[in-house]
Amino acid sequence: MAETGNDNWPSTSAGSNGKLKIYIGMSAGVGKTFRMLQEAHNLLRNGINVKVGYVETHGRKETQALIEGLPVLPRRSVFYRGKYLDELDVQAILLLHPQVVIVDELAHTNIPGSKNEKRWQDVLDILDAGINVISAINIQHIESINEDVKSITGVEVKERVPDKLLQIADEVVNIDLTADELITRLKEGKIYDSSKVQHALQNFFKADKILQLRELALKEVAGQVERKVDYEVTSRDKNWKHERFLACISSNHEIAQNIIRKTARLASYYNSKWYLLYVQTRKESSDKIPLAAQRHLINNFKMQRSWEPR
Numbered sequence: 499m500a501e502t503g504n505d506n507w508p509s510t511s512a513g514s515n516g517k518l519k520i521y522i523g524m525s526a527g528v529g530k531t532f533r534m535l536q537e538a539h540n541l542l543r544n545g546i547n548v549k550v551g552y553v554e555t556h557g558r559k560e561t562q563a564l565i566e567g568l569p570v571l572p573r574r575s576v577f578y579r580g581k582y583l584d585e586l587d588v589q590a591i592l593l594l595h596p597q598v599v600i601v602d603e604l605a606h607t608n609i610p611g612s613k614n615e616k617r618w619q620d621v622l623d624i625l626d627a628g629i630n631v632i633s634a635i636n637i638q639h640i641e642s643i644n645e646d647v648k649s650i651t652g653v654e655v656k657e658r659v660p661d662k663l664l665q666i667a668d669e670v671v672n673i674d675l676t677a678d679e680l681i682t683r684l685k686e687g688k689i690y691d692s693s694k695v696q697h698a699l700q701n702f703f704k705a706d707k708i709l710q711l712r713e714l715a716l717k718e719v720a721g722q723v724e725r726k727v728d729y730e731v732t733s734r735d736k737n738w739k740h741e742r743f744l745a746c747i748s749s750n751h752e753i754a755q756n757i758i759r760k761t762a763r764l765a766s767y768y769n770s771k772w773y774l775l776y777v778q779t780r781k782e783s784s785d786k787i788p789l790a791a792q793r794h795l796i797n798n799f800k801m802q803r804s805w806e807p808r
Contacts, residue, residue: 516625517668520604521634522719524711525702527680527689528673530634531555534600535564537632541598542568549596551624552586552617554603558688571599576609583609588620591629598630605639605657618659635659637715641801642762650710651702660804661766664722672719677708725769743772745802749782751794758802774802 521530531553541548550570555561571591573584585608591599601624606617614620621631638647641658648654664670675683683689684703745761747754758774765772776795784792 514628516628516630518621518625518630518663518666519632519669519671520664520667521632521671521673522637522715523634523673524637524675524708524715525680526556526636527683528675530636530673531602532558532561532564533671533673534602534632534634535561535568538568538598538600539564546598547596548598548600549591549594551591551599551601552603553600556689557691560688576611578609578611585609585612586617586620588613588623591624592627595627595629598632599624601631601633604633604635604663605659607657616659618663621663635663637711637718640664640718642759642766643714643718645756645759646714647711650707650714653702660801661762662804664718665725665766665769667722670719670722672715674712674716677705677712680708681705721766725766741770743770744775745772746775746777747798748776749787749791749795751791751798754794754798755801758798762802772802774799 521533523530535550535553538548538550548569550565550568552573553561553565553570555565571587571594574587574590575582576585577583586601601617601621604618604621608614608617608620614623621633624631637643638651638655639657639659640661642661644655644658680689681699681703684695684698687695690698743761743765745757747757761772761774764770776799781787782791
């Protein structure tokens with residue numbers, strides 16, 4: 499497991515935002531939740547007011563055992579489509595205001611009717627309240643590399659997180675395993691139920707796919723560290739001017755999304771702002787443009803706004 503930093507989380511001052519720490523892994527089962535719970539125990543022993551806001555153990559015995567002894571907040575129960583479902587209780591966290599809260603499954607989509615559509619938006623609200631957050635995500639959920647992941651795995655991941663979450667994170671930690679170690683964990687039943695192991699081995703958990711996803715995760719974390727160092731150095735130079743990027747799109751949805759993702763990656767690499775421009779032609783005036791194309795344009799601008807740093 500490659501990581502930096504320590505478990506000392508100071509109290510945030512009034513009016514200041516909380517700090518964000520994100521654990522990244524190449525796939526399910528590498529140990530992100532396990533490591534977050536280990537850190538929670540360390541914080542508790544050091545007298546830090548830490549709460550477990552939401553963790554998903556997926557029935558893994560080793561991870562489940564680490565829940566014992568930790569202050570776990572009750573989840574918010576929501577009735578949806580004939581059954582009750584559990585969600586992160588953001589209001590309880592804001593009310594209790596711990597120094598640190600553990601929030602798993604950063605890319606999770608909230609139940610319709612929730613204040614925020616996505617859990618990462620809940621995390622932003624918690625940070626805005628001055629509460630430190632430790633969270634986790636798999637590399638395939640990062641928006642701007644969605645196409646790369648799809649080309650590797652053949653699967654388009656629907657639940658995604660904008661790159662800005664990594665940009666605003668105070669610390670990004672890679673939880674790393676070799677392909678052989680991960681496959682061994684799978685065969686031992688430490689990732690999925692035994693009934694799902696063979697199917698996983700024939701699909702997602704193939705050595706070549708794991709190696710490519712591992713490379714993506716290592717590059718992403720290394721890039722984030724490099725960008726943060728560069729930004730800290732250049733920000734001290736008052737004469738330094740950071741790059742700005744402009745993405746120019748048409749109403750062609752697929753090409754537009756490709757341009758947006760590439761620009762977002764560049765802006766993330768240089769830790770810079772970027773803008774989105776669409777020039778309306780006469781053929782695409784509001785009374786002529788097809789409704790589907792208009793809807794895609796709106797969604798593209800919505801996507802760009804979600805990537806803007808706070």
